[in-house]
Amino acid sequence: MNRLTLGSGMIAMLVTLASPIVFPQFAQPNVTSPPESAFSIPLAQLIQPEALNRMLQAGGAEKPLVLQVGSHILFAEAHPPGAEYAGPGSQPAGIQLLQNRVNALSRKKLIVLYCGCCPWNRCPNVGPAFAKLREMGFNSVKVLYLADNFGTNWVEKGYAVEKGR
Numbered sequence: 425m426n427r428l429t430l431g432s433g434m435i436a437m438l439v440t441l442a443s444p445i446v447f448p449q450f451a452q453p454n455v456t457s458p459p460e461s462a463f464s465i466p467l468a469q470l471i472q473p474e475a476l477n478r479m480l481q482a483g484g485a486e487k488p489l490v491l492q493v494g495s496h497i498l499f500a501e502a503h504p505p506g507a508e509y510a511g512p513g514s515q516p517a518g519i520q521l522l523q524n525r526v527n528a529l530s531r532k533k534l535i536v537l538y539c540g541c542c543p544w545n546r547c548p549n550v551g552p553a554f555a556k557l558r559e560m561g562f563n564s565v566k567v568l569y570l571a572d573n574f575g576t577n578w579v580e581k582g583y584a585v586e587k588g589r
Contacts, residue, residue: 460551460552460554460555461547461551462544462545462547462550462551462567463545463551464551464554464555465550465551465554465567469554469565469566469567470566470567470568470569471536471566471567471568471569472568472569473568473569473570473577473578473581473583474581476488476490476504476536476566476568477504477578477581477583477584480504480505480506480584481584486534487506488533488534488535488536488566489508489526489529489533489534489535489536490503490504490506490507490508490535490536490538490568491507491508491509491510491522491525491526491535491536491537491538491553492507492508492509492510492537492538492539492540493510493511493512493513493518493522493537493538493539493549493550493553494512494513494538494539494540494541494547494549495512495539495541496509496512498540498541498574499589500587500588500589501587502574502575502578502579502585502586502587503574503585503586503587503589504538504578504583504584504585504586505584505585505586506586507538507586508525508589509589510522510525510537510553512549513537513539513548513549513550513551513552513553513554513556514548514549514552518549518553519552519553519556522553522556522557523556523560526557526560526562527560529562531560531561531562531563532563532564533562533564534564534566535557535562535564535565535566536565536566536567536568537550537553537554537557537565537566537567537568538550538567538568538570538574539570539574540568540570540573540574540575540577540578541573541574542573543571543572543573544569544570544571544572550567554567
């Protein structure tokens with residue numbers, strides 16, 4: 425093997441291995457990802473914090489239903505204006521709360537889920553919640569992509585928050 429081939433191959437391998445770490449928003453789920461992990465959510469279903477913030481600030485437009493599917497303690501500390509707590513998505517009781525909240529809604533209603541308790545690649549809540557809504561027939565579900573957590577990727581950016589509930 426000549427040096428050029430070995431060098432190019434090693435560079436390609438390093439880029440491939442580093443991409444999910446350096447660019448997690450572009451990382452696709454792989455066959456070893458649990459079926460309901462955050463990585464199981466298709467990229468087209470993710471919404472960036474700045475886009476959701478603009479949507480919530482827009483006047484006159486129908487607002488999405490924003491549901492927090494993580495820790496109630498974190499929700500009470502701060503959440504996007506109008507967001508509702510829907511129970512932890514990783515727990516059967518949380519999935520039941522989520523199901524009860526959305527059951528009567530049109531399956532076309534725009535729903536944005538988020539957790540924000542930990543980095544995206546370790547979130548136990550958004551994957552199961554997303555899967556449940558899709559299973560129920562909701563076809564306009566987005567998941568707020570919070571690379572680090574809600575504090576870093578929303579609050580520290582200066583986006584509006586409410587407290588309590």
